[in-house]
Amino acid sequence: MLDNPRSPPEAGALCSESLLPLELRGLSLETGGRRLIYSVDLRVDTPGISVIMGPNGAGKSLLLRLMHGLIAPTGGTILWAGTPMNGEIRRRQAMVFQKPVLLRRTAVANITYALGLRGVRRNERGLRAFQALQLAGLERHAFTPARVLSGGEQQRLCLARALSLDPDILFLDEPTASLDPASTLAIERLLIDAKHRGIKVLVVTHELGQARRLAQDVIFLHHGRLIEHQPAPRFFEQPESDAARAFMAGGLVL
Amino acid sequence: MAGAFGRRDFLRFALAGFALLALAAPGSRAEEKFIIVQSTTSTQNSGLFEHILPLFTKKTGIEVRVVAVGTGQALKNAENGDGDVVLVHSSPDEEKFVAEGWGVKRYPVMYNDFIIVGPADDPAKIAGLKQAPEALKKIAEAEAPFASRADDSGTHKAELKLWEQAGVDPKTSSGSWYLETGSGMGATLNTAVGKQAYALTDRGTWLAFANKDDFKVLVEGDDKLFNQYGAILVNPLKHPNVRAKEGQVFIDWLTGPEGQRAIADYKIDGQQLFFPNARPQS
Amino acid sequence: MLDLAEAFHAALRQTAALNPQLIEIIALSLKVTLAAVAVATIIGFAVGGVLAVYRFPGRGALAAILNALMGLPPVVAGLFVYLLLSNAGPLGVLQLLYTPQAMIIAQVILVTPIVAALTRQTCEDLLEEYREQLRSLGASSAEIVTTLLWDGRYRLVTAVLAGFGRAIAEVGAVMIVGGNIDHVTRTMTTAIALETSKGNIALALALGVILLAIALAINMALMGIRRFASHFAYA
Numbered sequence: 001m002l003d004n005p006r007s008p009p010e011a012g013a014l015c016s017e018s019l020l021p022l023e024l025r026g027l028s029l030e031t032g033g034r035r036l037i038y039s040v041d042l043r044v045d046t047p048g049i050s051v052i053m054g055p056n057g058a059g060k061s062l063l064l065r066l067m068h069g070l071i072a073p074t075g076g077t078i079l080w081a082g083t084p085m086n087g088e089i090r091r092r093q094a095m096v097f098q099k100p101v102l103l104r105r106t107a108v109a110n111i112t113y114a115l116g117l118r119g120v121r122r123n124e125r126g127l128r129a130f131q132a133l134q135l136a137g138l139e140r141h142a143f144t145p146a147r148v149l150s151g152g153e154q155q156r157l158c159l160a161r162a163l164s165l166d167p168d169i170l171f172l173d174e175p176t177a178s179l180d181p182a183s184t185l186a187i188e189r190l191l192i193d194a195k196h197r198g199i200k201v202l203v204v205t206h207e208l209g210q211a212r213r214l215a216q217d218v219i220f221l222h223h224g225r226l227i228e229h230q231p232a233p234r235f236f237e238q239p240e241s242d243a244a245r246a247f248m249a250g251g252l253v254l
Numbered sequence: 255m256a257g258a259f260g261r262r263d264f265l266r267f268a269l270a271g272f273a274l275l276a277l278a279a280p281g282s283r284a285e286e287k288f289i290i291v292q293s294t295t296s297t298q299n300s301g302l303f304e305h306i307l308p309l310f311t312k313k314t315g316i317e318v319r320v321v322a323v324g325t326g327q328a329l330k331n332a333e334n335g336d337g338d339v340v341l342v343h344s345s346p347d348e349e350k351f352v353a354e355g356w357g358v359k360r361y362p363v364m365y366n367d368f369i370i371v372g373p374a375d376d377p378a379k380i381a382g383l384k385q386a387p388e389a390l391k392k393i394a395e396a397e398a399p400f401a402s403r404a405d406d407s408g409t410h411k412a413e414l415k416l417w418e419q420a421g422v423d424p425k426t427s428s429g430s431w432y433l434e435t436g437s438g439m440g441a442t443l444n445t446a447v448g449k450q451a452y453a454l455t456d457r458g459t460w461l462a463f464a465n466k467d468d469f470k471v472l473v474e475g476d477d478k479l480f481n482q483y484g485a486i487l488v489n490p491l492k493h494p495n496v497r498a499k500e501g502q503v504f505i506d507w508l509t510g511p512e513g514q515r516a517i518a519d520y521k522i523d524g525q526q527l528f529f530p531n532a533r534p535q536s
Numbered sequence: 537m538l539d540l541a542e543a544f545h546a547a548l549r550q551t552a553a554l555n556p557q558l559i560e561i562i563a564l565s566l567k568v569t570l571a572a573v574a575v576a577t578i579i580g581f582a583v584g585g586v587l588a589v590y591r592f593p594g595r596g597a598l599a600a601i602l603n604a605l606m607g608l609p610p611v612v613a614g615l616f617v618y619l620l621l622s623n624a625g626p627l628g629v630l631q632l633l634y635t636p637q638a639m640i641i642a643q644v645i646l647v648t649p650i651v652a653a654l655t656r657q658t659c660e661d662l663l664e665e666y667r668e669q670l671r672s673l674g675a676s677s678a679e680i681v682t683t684l685l686w687d688g689r690y691r692l693v694t695a696v697l698a699g700f701g702r703a704i705a706e707v708g709a710v711m712i713v714g715g716n717i718d719h720v721t722r723t724m725t726t727a728i729a730l731e732t733s734k735g736n737i738a739l740a741l742a743l744g745v746i747l748l749a750i751a752l753a754i755n756m757a758l759m760g761i762r763r764f765a766s767h768f769a770y771a
Contacts, residue, residue: 065668095668101666103683103687104689117679118674145768145770147769148769290715295733298730299734304718319634320717320718321716334622335622335623336634438733439733440733440734443735463734465735493624495623
């Protein structure tokens with residue numbers, strides 16, 4: 001299950017072909033007369049961790065939500081392996097948000113709940129949930145009310161829940177923004193582990209250090225536009241755009 | 255194992271609870287025999303029903319359920335078919351009820367009398383007067399407070415007739431010394447006592463009333479204070495659901511020797527409240 | 537005159553004596569109100585949850601109507617049900633007038649808007665936190681409703697108890713549709729009204745004290761539940 005890179009599909013899913021490449025063509029988002037995302041053309045076709053970066057207000061979180069289908073674009077298309085975004089595809093993805101979102105139940109119940117939504121059989125849920133908890137080092141908190149856990153433990157639980165669903169694509173929106181270093185390290189280790197198991201990870205972060213530690217490639221946004229999309233080493237050594245350079249230098253990018 | 259009291263258990267518990275409540279909810283008791291009698295608050299407040307109805311049920315096995323409202327409402331309810339028998343005390347309205355076909359026949363049952371009660375200090379000085387309209391006239395002249403039921407009941411209509419005979423229209427002073435409570439007899443008496451106001455009441459309610467304060471019976475005995483009760487079977491031709499057979503059994507009992515004796519036997523503090531006067535059955 | 541202390545003692549004496557008539561009245565009050573609350577809860581949870589989660593035309597209007605119905609005077613609800621159940625009315629054939637069932641129906645009309653409106657509020661508050669995550673996890677709208685209802689269970693207990701409080705204390709509806717018939721449809725509140733109209737103020741007060749005691753007990757149970765819940769961060 002969680003040890004296999006490519007596990008058998010859940011009930012009703014598409015066959016287990018890759019969802020990559022992800023292609024955004026002319027993707028735009030406009031609300032209330034304001035353009036938030038400007039005609040983004042992007043192609044993500046390599047495995048591993050892609051980091052989405054940019055100054056505040058660049059539209060990183062919005063882009064993530066568009067990719068996951070939580071928001072509908074006002075223009076352009078999103079294609080996963082040539083197929084437009086749909087419910088089936090979304091079921092093969094999972095997302096972790098900046099603030100942990102957990103139900104008022106025990107830790108393990110939060111995971112079995114998600115598995116139940118996916119249609120996993122009742123007698124399988126417990127086992128898979130426990131495996132996920134073990135992966136995240138939370139097994140001794142299994143029956144603790146989830147919302148009583150610390151911030152770092154809660155976020156690890158959210159990530160464990162996401163991983164228990166055996167997704168092809170994992171989105172994370174600033175997952176360690178408010179966590180202590182130890183929890184941050186734990187989360188990053190889980191992401192690297194996920195990468196090794198063949199899960200494609202797209203993570204938004206504003207922390208350069210984290211980006212350097214995790215990124216295979218970097219997607220840099222500014223003012224709702226895609227400014228750069230480079231393999232990580234090239235982006236960090238020689239960013240092409242002024243905005244990226246200013247960002248890396250630590251200054252305010254207007 | 256996950257969670258001591260999970261959602262499934264909750265649902266099961268809730269379903270069991272509802273099932274239990276549904277069973278516990280009182281059934282329609284359709285198998286028991288009963289009739290619904292629309293009667294007045296004054297009759298109920300006198301306690302008469304608690305005395306005579308058990309005797310009827312013991313004899314016939316028919317339960318009598320009394321809905322006590324004002325006379326106007328009792329007759330209206332009966333017009334809607336929401337009762338099997340009406341027992342009220344407003345002859346003109348009762349006769350109209352039968353004439354319009356809502357009731358089968360009107361049987362006189364009993365009478366009691368109205369009295370005028372008031373505070374011990376009697377500001378209008380009506381104590382001992384023999385003529386009720388004269389007493390009312392003095393109250394109006396003194397502008398002493400007077401509490402009226404003003405609810406279209408038998409008592410209220412009797413009161414209005416007395417004002418008419420006194421040549422006074424109290425409604426013009428409604429809100430100043432003439433207080434129109436729009437309530438049953440007991441509530442009106444509570445208001446009267448609270449405001450130290452005079453009131454017209456039936457003797458039955460007054461004797462049973464527990465909140466008299468220092469009030470006294472000031473005017474009684476006038477023929478015009480005579481209060482006749484009639485019983486009418488609701489017309490089953492207008493409303494097929496009327497329990498005509500049992501209803502008639504009740505009326506026959508009320509107007510027969512046993513019922514009439516039961517009515518006469520009812521006393522408070524040794525005083526008889528109602529005087530049976532049914533016409534002998536042929 | 538009116539002695540509250542005397543009324544309190546009278547209440548204790550009556551309860552201690554386990555006066556069968558008193559027991560009968562209390563039992564009927566509880567049966568009617570609990571049954572009404574049970575039905576109103578099922579309907580109210582469903583309506584409130586759906587209103588919070590689903591988007592459909594007329595949603596706003598329905599929510600406004602629900603809020604307005606919370607203030608429906610009990611006597612108006614009673615009148616409405618009377619007109620329905622009267623033999624001259626559309627449902628007269630059911631012969632439900634002047635029965636406890638009619639009283640339950642009238643109280644359901646009073647309690648459902650409260651439960652539904654408070655449920656909607658609770659679910660909307662929860663939805664703000666959960667909406668994105670639940671959609672990410674792939675929950676359908678129906679699944680979201682049931683998830684929110686269970687998740688907000690302790691807050692919803694408050695909604696149910698608010699409904700209970702409204703029903704156990706009202707007299708207007710049960711008086712009109714029940715008729716205050718001795719041994720059949722006489723509840724605590726209609727008994728209080730009757731005893732008051734007979735001038736038995738002390739007895740009426742005693743009944744009132746007992747009614748307050750019941751309401752107090754329910755509310756203390758509520759406080760206990762909420763304290764238990766917050767211990768587990770389930771509140």
